[in-house]
Amino acid sequence: MLLILRLMSNKIRRKPKIVRKSFSIFVLLISFILFLQSCYQKKLIAPPTNLTFNEGFENPIGFYDATPSFSWKLPQEIDEQASYHLVAASTPELLSDSPDIWDTGKVSSSQSLYVSYEGKPLSSRDELYWKVQIWNTKGESSAWSEVAHMQLGLLNNEDWQAKWIGLDTRKDSIKGKNNTTIHTPQYLRNKFETNKELLSAKLYVTAKGVFKGFLNGKAISEDVMTPGWTPYQKRIESLTYDVTDMLQEGENVIGFQLASGWHFGRLLWNKMIWGQTGSPKILSQLEILYADGSKQVISSDKTWKGTTEGPIRFAEIYDGEIYDANFEMPRWATSSFEDANWRNVEITELDKTVKISPKRHHTVKTKMEMPAKNIIELENGTGIIFDFEQNMVGVPKLKVPMKKGDTLRVRFSEMLDPDGSFYTDNYRSAGSTDYYIASQDGMIDWYPIFTFHGFQYVELSGYDLSATPKKEWVTGLVQYSDFDKNGTFTSSHDKLNQLQSNINWGLRGNFFDIPTDCPQRDERLGWTGDAQVIAPTSIFNNDVHSFWSSWLQSVRESQYENGGIPFVVPDAVENNRVSAGWGDAAVIIPWAIYERTGDMTVLQENYQMMKNWVNYHQMQSEDNLSPMKDSFGDWLQPHPVKESNKRGDTSKKLIGTAFFAHSAHLTAKAAAVLGLLEEKEKYQNLYHTVANAFEQEFFDEEGKIKNSKATQTAYLLALDFELLSDANRNKAEKHLLDKIKEADNHLRTGFIGTPLLPRVLDTMGETDLMYEILLKETYPSWFYSINQGATTMWERWNSYSKLEGYNPESMNSLNHYAYGAVGEWMYERIAGIKPLEPGYKKTRIAPVPGGGLTSAEATYESPYGKIKSAWNLKGTSFYLEAIVPPNTSAIMSIPTSKKEAIIINGKQLKEWKNIKMVELTDGNISFEVSPGTYHVEAITNK
Numbered sequence: 001m002l003l004i005l006r007l008m009s010n011k012i013r014r015k016p017k018i019v020r021k022s023f024s025i026f027v028l029l030i031s032f033i034l035f036l037q038s039c040y041q042k043k044l045i046a047p048p049t050n051l052t053f054n055e056g057f058e059n060p061i062g063f064y065d066a067t068p069s070f071s072w073k074l075p076q077e078i079d080e081q082a083s084y085h086l087v088a089a090s091t092p093e094l095l096s097d098s099p100d101i102w103d104t105g106k107v108s109s110s111q112s113l114y115v116s117y118e119g120k121p122l123s124s125r126d127e128l129y130w131k132v133q134i135w136n137t138k139g140e141s142s143a144w145s146e147v148a149h150m151q152l153g154l155l156n157n158e159d160w161q162a163k164w165i166g167l168d169t170r171k172d173s174i175k176g177k178n179n180t181t182i183h184t185p186q187y188l189r190n191k192f193e194t195n196k197e198l199l200s201a202k203l204y205v206t207a208k209g210v211f212k213g214f215l216n217g218k219a220i221s222e223d224v225m226t227p228g229w230t231p232y233q234k235r236i237e238s239l240t241y242d243v244t245d246m247l248q249e250g251e252n253v254i255g256f257q258l259a260s261g262w263h264f265g266r267l268l269w270n271k272m273i274w275g276q277t278g279s280p281k282i283l284s285q286l287e288i289l290y291a292d293g294s295k296q297v298i299s300s301d302k303t304w305k306g307t308t309e310g311p312i313r314f315a316e317i318y319d320g321e322i323y324d325a326n327f328e329m330p331r332w333a334t335s336s337f338e339d340a341n342w343r344n345v346e347i348t349e350l351d352k353t354v355k356i357s358p359k360r361h362h363t364v365k366t367k368m369e370m371p372a373k374n375i376i377e378l379e380n381g382t383g384i385i386f387d388f389e390q391n392m393v394g395v396p397k398l399k400v401p402m403k404k405g406d407t408l409r410v411r412f413s414e415m416l417d418p419d420g421s422f423y424t425d426n427y428r429s430a431g432s433t434d435y436y437i438a439s440q441d442g443m444i445d446w447y448p449i450f451t452f453h454g455f456q457y458v459e460l461s462g463y464d465l466s467a468t469p470k471k472e473w474v475t476g477l478v479q480y481s482d483f484d485k486n487g488t489f490t491s492s493h494d495k496l497n498q499l500q501s502n503i504n505w506g507l508r509g510n511f512f513d514i515p516t517d518c519p520q521r522d523e524r525l526g527w528t529g530d531a532q533v534i535a536p537t538s539i540f541n542n543d544v545h546s547f548w549s550s551w552l553q554s555v556r557e558s559q560y561e562n563g564g565i566p567f568v569v570p571d572a573v574e575n576n577r578v579s580a581g582w583g584d585a586a587v588i589i590p591w592a593i594y595e596r597t598g599d600m601t602v603l604q605e606n607y608q609m610m611k612n613w614v615n616y617h618q619m620q621s622e623d624n625l626s627p628m629k630d631s632f633g634d635w636l637q638p639h640p641v642k643e644s645n646k647r648g649d650t651s652k653k654l655i656g657t658a659f660f661a662h663s664a665h666l667t668a669k670a671a672a673v674l675g676l677l678e679e680k681e682k683y684q685n686l687y688h689t690v691a692n693a694f695e696q697e698f699f700d701e702e703g704k705i706k707n708s709k710a711t712q713t714a715y716l717l718a719l720d721f722e723l724l725s726d727a728n729r730n731k732a733e734k735h736l737l738d739k740i741k742e743a744d745n746h747l748r749t750g751f752i753g754t755p756l757l758p759r760v761l762d763t764m765g766e767t768d769l770m771y772e773i774l775l776k777e778t779y780p781s782w783f784y785s786i787n788q789g790a791t792t793m794w795e796r797w798n799s800y801s802k803l804e805g806y807n808p809e810s811m812n813s814l815n816h817y818a819y820g821a822v823g824e825w826m827y828e829r830i831a832g833i834k835p836l837e838p839g840y841k842k843t844r845i846a847p848v849p850g851g852g853l854t855s856a857e858a859t860y861e862s863p864y865g866k867i868k869s870a871w872n873l874k875g876t877s878f879y880l881e882a883i884v885p886p887n888t889s890a891i892m893s894i895p896t897s898k899k900e901a902i903i904i905n906g907k908q909l910k911e912w913k914n915i916k917m918v919e920l921t922d923g924n925i926s927f928e929v930s931p932g933t934y935h936v937e938a939i940t941n942k
């Protein structure tokens with residue numbers, strides 16, 4: 001065609017101008033058509049998106065891992081990846097021409113998650129830029145993705161030039177309960193100069209205590225209670241901040257506010273585990289790189305100064321904060337401030353036995369702001385209560401009128417007593433009160449920074465009584481670890497939706513750098529039993545992959561030499577006691593994370609800990625029975641009236657042996673995934689041996705429990721952990737149903753049994769019974785607390801009753817996540833989204849209508865992309881909208897027994913050529929589908 005046009009153009013040159021012009025337009029048009037045709041023939045498919053490192057980190061700085069993994073998502077229009085090509089370089093410019101860190105070449109693989117790094121060795125401060133392209137199964141290639149980036153933090157103690165610095169606040173401290181030391185918060189600062197063209201500046205910092213940093217008077221970040229909580233005798237986390245834009249030419253000042261936090265604060269039973277000697281300290285290293293290639297390092301050293309004469313006079317996690325505005329030091333972190341009266345700091349060398357390493361999960365932040373909904377004035381006219389209508393965790397932001405010299409008292413409560421007064425018995429010894437002392441008349445604008453509270457109600461007294469109270473005086477700053485929402489659930493049942501809300505608020509309130517048991521009383525510890533119970537539910541609701549992986553590192557570091565796992569992690573109890581169902585978190589949580597993320601790293605990192613824990617079980621056992629004398633049992637199991645025995649009445653030996661077998665079983669599965677076939681065989685055999693011992697000791701030939709009390713939990717453990725022979729299993733199922741019927745179809749399960757109940761009934765095909773139990777309105781049930789006004793999950797099934805008042809036990813948290821474990825069943829069975837292969841590589845989309853519900857919907861942002869299952873019933877017609885993400889497949893199960901009754905996207909099921917299999921099971925039609933969006937209609941069985 002081009003040759004013909006060229007020949008014609010020679011003749012056209014001799015034609016009139018208008019003809020020549022028309023021909024030129026014609027040539028351009030033909031050329032454009034040829035160009036489009038060429039582009040079409042070489043059309044690129046859409047590139048990968050959402051490039052992340054390890055557990056989902058996007059473009060991190062101060063990263064913790066020099067051998068990262070790489071993940072990406074496929075665009076929705078691509079069904080499957082056949083190959084990929086990944087390149088990495090030290091600068092973005094090198095990526096296209098000569099990647100100097102890693103070039104995989106074209107790799108034939110569908111893997112798009114956790115591709116292991118095999119490039120050149122990386123070290124502290126190194127930067128890595130990467131991009132990836134893919135090919136689909138038709139051989140079509142994508143364009144290159146956008147470029148992702150990370151920079152490593154300081155990975156080794158040897159990278160630190162800085163020293164630990166701080167004032168000896170033990171000298172001017174006060175004595176608290178049990179003679180504990182209450183350190184006065186301190187202010188630290190240092191002045192330095194920059195006189196060259198700046199290229200970049202990174203601040204590496206951590207503390208023994210909690211800190212807030214400033215540069216030239218501006219806050220370095222909005223992080224809360226940094227650096228967080230780890231086993232401080234083993235590891236302290238550091239943070240990295242890019243402060244390039246905060247520096248100025250000439251004089252600069254870096255400063256820190258520093259308080260006790262977990263490291264030097266009083267903990268459960270007024271213990272001080274890590275802070276028995278010394279005082280809070282800061283470790284700071286500001287590294288400045290100039291355009292001429294030179295470098296300047298501003299380290300914490302003897303040139304720094306400090307004072308305890310600042311406005312934060314007191315700060316404790318349990319007890320609150322005192323702020324005295326008369327001590328304010330305007331512009332204290334700027335060069336214009338005069339620090340002649342400040343003291344010289346003390347210096348301490350780094351302890352080589354304590355690892356300083358980059359934080360491996362996201363910091364706590366203020367994630368939401370909640371307005372007060374109602375105001376309640378106290379009868380004596382001296383105070384006012386603000387009701388947020390939601391139990392939350394964080395601090396109040398106050399904009400309150402005050403008179404000079406007056407003290408504003410800020411108290412907190414989760415609920416009110418019937419007479420309208422504060423219910424604070426469940427705070428126990430936690431003072432949980434903030435104070436602000438005014439230096440002048442007028443409106444204050446303040447919130448505490450070195451404490452946090454669990455509350456729905458805030459009481460103010462000491463404000464200017466001549467002012468008319470307004471709801472705007474108090475705003476709730478909701479604080480929790482900085483994770484995003486992963487999943488959603490809603491249904492046609494209002495109370496079920498409230499239960500989902502309560503589950504979410506329980507997670508927000510107790511994922512405060514570590515998974516805590518409660519956020520309000522003198523505890524707030526990482527109880528391992530609570531954690532293993534809630535892990536699966538939490539992973540669906542929120543992106544907590546890195547959160548759990550980080551805490552598991554603390555569990556590894558806290559494991560006793562004999563393999564035992566402490567009750568709490570970090571171990572703030574230090575009593576060397578161990579409980580079944582609690583210590584088993586060391587095995588259960590890694591496996592739960594692997595199942596839901598597909599990340600083998602969590603098994604690799606924790607496999608030795610898993611083995612050590614199973615070995616501990618074995619050492620404690622007699623005739624393969626694991627008694628665990630310190631066991632918490634089925635904690636807070638409800639009895640017909642009240643929990644008279646916190647540990648329940650299920651045999652501790654039965655519980656211990658069941659978890660012994662279960663942990664051996666999961667460890668065998670982990671060994672298989674890791675390719676350790678001999679060890680897989682070893683632990684599988686151990687599982688069978690213990691299971692046999694369990695059955696012989698606790699079950700007779702009729703499948704009934706012997707040698708201990710028959711409870712719902714006892715049967716649930718045997719059935720869910722697969723500890724019975726086939727013959728006994730069917731018999732035991734009937735006895736379980738009898739125990740449930742005995743309780744008028746109510747649950748009688750505590751922390752251990754509750755998460756097992758939905759799974760076992762589902763396996764038994766007793767979905768209608770599970771719906772009945774879930775939707776019960778009376779004690780004990782999930783809706784019982786909602787009927788009493790709960791906006792979070794409660795510690796006890798009967799923490800409060802409108803008729804009887806509060807549970808008389810002081811251990812009575814109204815924000816506790818354990819019983820929220822039922823969320824797993826809500827998402828996987830009511831909505832119908834369940835992983836069949838790790839990471840949702842294959843998903844079961846099989847909603848089970850029931851309980852009178854007419855609709856339910858869940859979405860989940862899986863590692864591969866969005867999964868959705870939304871169903872509704874209209875008469876006998878069942879409608880389902882489902883989304884299956886790229887590079888995955890799904891088994892879809894529809895509640896009908898007639899294949900011809902199923903219509904998918906307007907076509908009958910039999911017309912679909914890419915449906916891989918169709919089968920009828922338990923009255924449901926199941927079939928496998930590829931990625932895409934599906935609209936299904938059917939005539940339901942129900």
